[in-house]
Structure formats: structure tokens, C-alpha cells
Amino acid sequence: MKRTFYYNERRKQSNLYKTGFFGSARNGGLWTILDDDGNKTGVATDLDFILVPDDSKANMFAPIRQDALDYFNRYDISWWRQDEDGYFPTGHMVSSQNHCLNHLFALRRDKDAVKLIIENATGMQFDEVLPSLIDEDPESYISFEFAFHNIEWLKEDDEGSRRGTMCTSIDVMIFARKGNRKWLIPIEWKYTETYNGKDKTNARRMDRYAHLIESSKRLKTPEHGVAHSVYFVEPSYELMRQTLLCEQIVSHKFADDFFHINVIPRRHYELRNAVEKEFIPMLEDKSKFKIVDPEELLSPLNGNMAYDELLKYLKKRYWENVK
Numbered sequence: 001m002k003r004t005f006y007y008n009e010r011r012k013q014s015n016l017y018k019t020g021f022f023g024s025a026r027n028g029g030l031w032t033i034l035d036d037d038g039n040k041t042g043v044a045t046d047l048d049f050i051l052v053p054d055d056s057k058a059n060m061f062a063p064i065r066q067d068a069l070d071y072f073n074r075y076d077i078s079w080w081r082q083d084e085d086g087y088f089p090t091g092h093m094v095s096s097q098n099h100c101l102n103h104l105f106a107l108r109r110d111k112d113a114v115k116l117i118i119e120n121a122t123g124m125q126f127d128e129v130l131p132s133l134i135d136e137d138p139e140s141y142i143s144f145e146f147a148f149h150n151i152e153w154l155k156e157d158d159e160g161s162r163r164g165t166m167c168t169s170i171d172v173m174i175f176a177r178k179g180n181r182k183w184l185i186p187i188e189w190k191y192t193e194t195y196n197g198k199d200k201t202n203a204r205r206m207d208r209y210a211h212l213i214e215s216s217k218r219l220k221t222p223e224h225g226v227a228h229s230v231y232f233v234e235p236s237y238e239l240m241r242q243t244l245l246c247e248q249i250v251s252h253k254f255a256d257d258f259f260h261i262n263v264i265p266r267r268h269y270e271l272r273n274a275v276e277k278e279f280i281p282m283l284e285d286k287s288k289f290k291i292v293d294p295e296e297l298l299s300p301l302n303g304n305m306a307y308d309e310l311l312k313y314l315k316k317r318y319w320e321n322v323k
Contacts, residue, residue: 051091
């Protein structure tokens with residue numbers, strides 16, 4: 001991929017910084033450089049699109065900062081690249097994790113708002129949104145970095161695995177009821193990600209996922225076998241694992257069905273095209289998968305004064321075209 005959208009967004013965030021959008025926060029942060037195997041090869045410093053660690057909280061919408069930090073701490077969730085760069089949250093201005101939190105965290109306890117956005121995204125009508133399957137909070141209607149029985153069902157037993165890292169961790173999970181059926185609404189959230197087409201097939205991953213793919217009711221088995229197939233190349237690799245996890249949740253009777261959403265900005269043509277051409281054709285039922293633009297996802301909140309400040313923030317920071 002050419003990374004056109006990534007560089008456009010990075011330039012936009014740097015320009016916003018110059019206007020004072022991030023307040024008194026200082027940029028010039030660091031970035032740990034890793035090779036394809038995750039080994040550290042160096043550190044880049046004084047980067048204008050990364051806030052310094054002490055000021056990285058300014059990367060989030062101000063009203064959610066402390067609550068988001070408390071949420072991640074309470075459920076032992078890993079911040080993106082926390083171990084590599086020592087940030088929490090990251091100071092990287094085009095972080096997908098911060099992008100996701102900035103859009104949805106303020107809605108977490110508002111079941112009516114959550115219901116509106118999933119109905120808009122799926123085209124379905126639900127009777128109610130249900131509390132999180134995993135957060136120990138009856139008023140938590142959105143789970144972030146969702147993981148559930150991963151070791152038991154997906155054999156994801158890597159040392160150090162936790163919500164947010166080293167396992168299939170779905171960015172957003174919403175649980176809803178329609179009639180007597182319970183639905184999972186998993187959301188894979190992307191911002192500026194691009195991928196190099198690397199084949200991730202190895203013996204461990206084959207042992208974990210191959211038999212689940214071959215027995216899946218949602219995923220087609222590749223004509224030439226699972227190994228070295230599209231399922232082991234991003235962006236399909238992540239979407240495949242999320243599909244398998246949701247199928248296991250359904251098969252173990254925690255839910256009856258699921259509708260998979262992939263949030264990708266409308267101007268990120270490269271990533272949208274990759275998902276449309278590589279992953280969607282491998283679905284047995286394409287009607288329960290949809291790519292959604294983040295502004296489109298939150299459009300039901302337009303005119304709701306409770307979210308006026310949030311929508312203004314998102315429009316200025318993310319939704320407006322790069323000038």
C-alpha cells in the first residue's frame with residue numbers, strides 16, 4: 001500500500017498541533033522501531049506527530065481522559081505499544097486506539113445512544129442494548145479491547161497475553177437483544193493502518209485456527225487450503241480471528257448471532273479496497289458484514305445536545321478534509 005491516507009492524516013494532525021488544538025501538550029515524542037519479527041532495532045526521537053509521554057493524555061478528548069485511563073487500569077487492558085514506547089495512552093496522533101476511544105468512549109454508559117448507532121450501522125432494529133459480557137459493570141454497554149475465553153477456544157496462550165495485546169482482542173464489542181435472540185456487534189476499528197502483504201502462516205497459527213476455519217459456517221475454506229491463504233495476510237488475518245471468536249461465543253450459547261462491522265474512514269481507499277477484494281469474498285453470508293465510516297457511524301447523534309461538544313471535536317480533528 002502507498003500509505004497515502006496515513007501521510008495525509010499525519011500532516012493534518014501536525015498542522016492541528018501548530019494551531020494549539022492540543023493545548024499546552026508538547027510534541028517531539030519518541031517511536032521505537034521494530035523489525036517484522038517485533039525485535040527492537042532503534043528509537044526515533046523528536047517526532048512532531050507524537051506527543052511526549054508526560055503529555056500523551058492530550059491525545060484524547062478531554063472529558064473522557066481519566067475515565068478511559070481508569071477503565072484500562074481496572075480491566076488490565078494494554079495500551080497500544082505501551083511496552084515498546086512507555087506511553088499510556090500513546091502520544092502518536094494517528095493512533096487507531098485513540099481514534100476509537102475518542103469516537104465511542106463517551107457513549108459507553110448511554111444505552112440509547114449505543115442502540116442508535118448500531119441500528120444505523122447494521123440496518124437492524126433492536127429491542128435493547130445489553131450490558132457488557134465481560135466488564136463487571138451493569139452500565140457498561142460498550143466493551144473495548146474485548147477478549148473472551150481466548151485460551152480455551154482459540155488456544156491463544158502466549159505469555160503476556162491480555163486484553164489489547166498478544167491475543168484476538170476485538171476493538172469494540174456491543175451486546176444487544178432482538179426479540180428472544182441475543183446479538184454480538186463486534187467492531188474492528190481502523191484509522192490509518194496499511195499493510196505490507198506479509199504471509200503470517202506458521203505452525204502455531206495453523207494449529208490454532210486451521211480447523212476452526214475449515215469448520216466455520218461464516219468463512220469459506222480456500223480452494224487451495226488454509227495455509228498461505230488470504231486468512232493469514234492482513235487485513236484479513238485480524239478479521240478472520242474475530243470471526244472465529246464470535247462463532248465460538250455463539251456456539252457456546254452466550255449469543256445467537258453476530259453482525260461484524262469494520263470501521264474505516266471513507267477516504268482510506270486503500271484499506272477499504274483491500275477488505276472488499278480480499279476478505280468479503282471469503283464470507284458465506286456477506287449480509288452480516290459491513291464497512292462503515294466513523295462519521296457515518298455517529299451520524300444518529302447529530303442534533304443531540306449531549307454530544308454536541310464531542311461531535312465538534314471529532315469533526316475538527318478527524319472528519320474534515322486535509323487542507
